[in-house]
Structure formats: C-alpha cells, structure tokens
Amino acid sequence: MTFVNVGTLGTQPGQREAVVAILTRANPQLAQAGCLLYEVGTSEESPDTVFVTELWTSAEAHQESLQLPSVREAIAEAMPLLNGQMSGFQYQISGSPLRD
Structure with missing residues (x-):
C-alpha cells in the first residue's frame, strides 16, 4: 500500500521561499528510494509556512x-530557517476512484 506523509514546516519570518528552494531542488535519489510524489506548496494565508505532501x-x-546523504544535507540546510513549528500526519492509502 502507498504511504502518505503530509506536513507543515513553520519558517523564520521571510525565510519561506528559501526553504521552498531547498525542498524543491532536483533529487533523483528520492525516486530511487521509493518516493512516488513529493510536492511543496505555500499559501498566502500562512506566509511563514511550507506545506509538503509525500507519497511513498x-x-x-x-x-x-x-538516511540518504542528499536528504540529510537538505535537512541540515533548512533547519536554521525553521521556527520549530511543525505538524502533520501519515496514513496508508486504501484506494482511489481514479485508478483500477
């Protein structure tokens, strides 16, 4: 079954786009590791928050x-730009009306 990880990352004021840039860098290792989808987004209603949706x-x-070196490097680079406010949830996909 497909695993989903959805989360929010609170950023230091004015650092949202820097965090987005780090998280959206091309990383072919993610696909090799089993990542099916990795989407990063923002909302003007939450100017200091980055939203991440991952399917694995x-x-x-x-x-x-x-544990991938590229992921660990991105985390280390992003951490000083975050404010410590993080939330999210994880679940297993049961099915979809868009697929057989």
Missing part, C-alpha cells in the same frame, strides 16, 4: 530515505 511505496521507504 512504503513507510519503510520513507524512513530509509531520511
């Missing part, structure tokens, strides 16, 4: 991806 082949693939 499994929860294990997601967990293992956190």
Whole structure:
C-alpha cells in the first residue's frame, strides 16, 4: 500500500521561499528510494509556512530515505530557517476512484 506523509514546516519570518528552494531542488535519489510524489506548496494565508505532501511505496521507504546523504544535507540546510513549528500526519492509502 502507498504511504502518505503530509506536513507543515513553520519558517523564520521571510525565510519561506528559501526553504521552498531547498525542498524543491532536483533529487533523483528520492525516486530511487521509493518516493512516488513529493510536492511543496505555500499559501498566502500562512506566509511563514511550507506545506509538503509525500507519497511513498512504503513507510519503510520513507524512513530509509531520511538516511540518504542528499536528504540529510537538505535537512541540515533548512533547519536554521525553521521556527520549530511543525505538524502533520501519515496514513496508508486504501484506494482511489481514479485508478483500477
């Protein structure tokens, strides 16, 4: 079953676009690790928040991806730009009316 990780990252004032730039850099290792979708977004209603939606082949693939050097480097680069306010949730996809 497909695993979903959805989260929000609070950023330091004025640092939202810098965090978006870090998170949207091309990273072919993610697909190799089992990432099916990695989308980063923003909302003008939340000017200091970055929204991330990830679909993975499994929860294990997601967990293992956190050990990739490229992912660890991105996390280290983004951390000083964050304000510590993070939230989110995870779940397994049960099905979709868009697929067989």
